[in-house]
Amino acid sequence: MSSSTTQVHTEALPDYAPVPRSALGPALNEQGYYVGCVERNLCWITDGTYQSAFLTTSDGVVLLDAPPTIGNNIQRAVDEIASDNGVSNRVNYLVYSHHHADHVGASSLFDKDVTRIGHEETRRLLLRDDDPARPPNEETFQDTRTLEIGGERINLAWYGANHTPDNIIIHLPDHDTLMLIDIVNPGWAPVYISNLTEDIPGYIEARQTPSPTRGSTSSAATWAGSAPATT
Numbered sequence: 301m302s303s304s305t306t307q308v309h310t311e312a313l314p315d316y317a318p319v320p321r322s323a324l325g326p327a328l329n330e331q332g333y334y335v336g337c338v339e340r341n342l343c344w345i346t347d348g349t350y351q352s353a354f355l356t357t358s359d360g361v362v363l364l365d366a367p368p369t370i371g372n373n374i375q376r377a378v379d380e381i382a383s384d385n386g387v388s389n390r391v392n393y394l395v396y397s398h399h400h401a402d403h404v405g406a407s408s409l410f411d412k413d414v415t416r417i418g419h420e421e422t423r424r425l426l427l428r429d430d431d432p433a434r435p436p437n438e439e440t441f442q443d444t445r446t447l448e449i450g451g452e453r454i455n456l457a458w459y460g461a462n463h464t465p466d467n468i469i470i471h472l473p474d475h476d477t478l479m480l481i482d483i484v485n486p487g488w489a490p491v492y493i494s495n496l497t498e499d500i501p502g503y504i505e506a507r508q509t510p511s512p513t514r515g516s517t518s519s520a521a522t523w524a525g526s527a528p529a530t531t
């Protein structure tokens with residue numbers, strides 16, 4: 301085996317526009333997360349790739365998804381916001397968008413007494429998967445359900461299979477925010493990379509899903525202007 305030097309002629313490469321700063325997402329802190337508020341008491345957390353959100357209420361915190369890559373930083377982020385606003389940091393409710401481990405695999409980090417809420421198919425799939433990191437949701441619904449927790453409204457809706465058979469829309473009408481996971485990915489051309497989607501027609505259709513309370517068409521995966529959800 302002989303060693304040789306490979307020459308790369310970089311001058312032959314074309315020029316590309318630099319990646320815009322806005323495409324990189326917010327800067328992370330030393331612990332590796334960013335937390336910011338979408339509107340009032342609705343905040344979001346990211347590790348630069350995955351996202352989670354939470355609502356502080358008079359009945360504790362409602363967490364929307366618990367990605368394992370954010371893990372213990374979820375509670376750190378909640379602590380930070382709750383202490384700034386003088387409200388409870390206790391996570392009492394956890395809403396599952398769908399059963400995938402990359403979005404709910406940090407569920408077991410939360411208290412046994414937390415109430416987990418999700419689609420009935422999410423419960424079935426989690427019972428099947430029998431993963432201690434993802435306790436099945438005890439609370440279920442079939443098509444739609446409105447949660448009223450600590451004076452806040454959260455509308456849950458299921459319009460059929462798309463990314464997974466159980467993927468739901470989480471709509472916060474009083475915060476003008478809709479959360480839909482794994483349907484729109486920044487920088488990904490739909491269909492070409494369809495994100496492990498099990499039902500392609502449903503995946504395409506989900507982008508034009510009517511908003512649960514407005515009856516109008518919403519842009520899927522809208523975080524009030526922030527980066528859409530990922531994988």
Ligand SMILES: [Zn+2]
Pocket residue numbers: 398400403463464482531
């Ligand atoms: Zn998924």
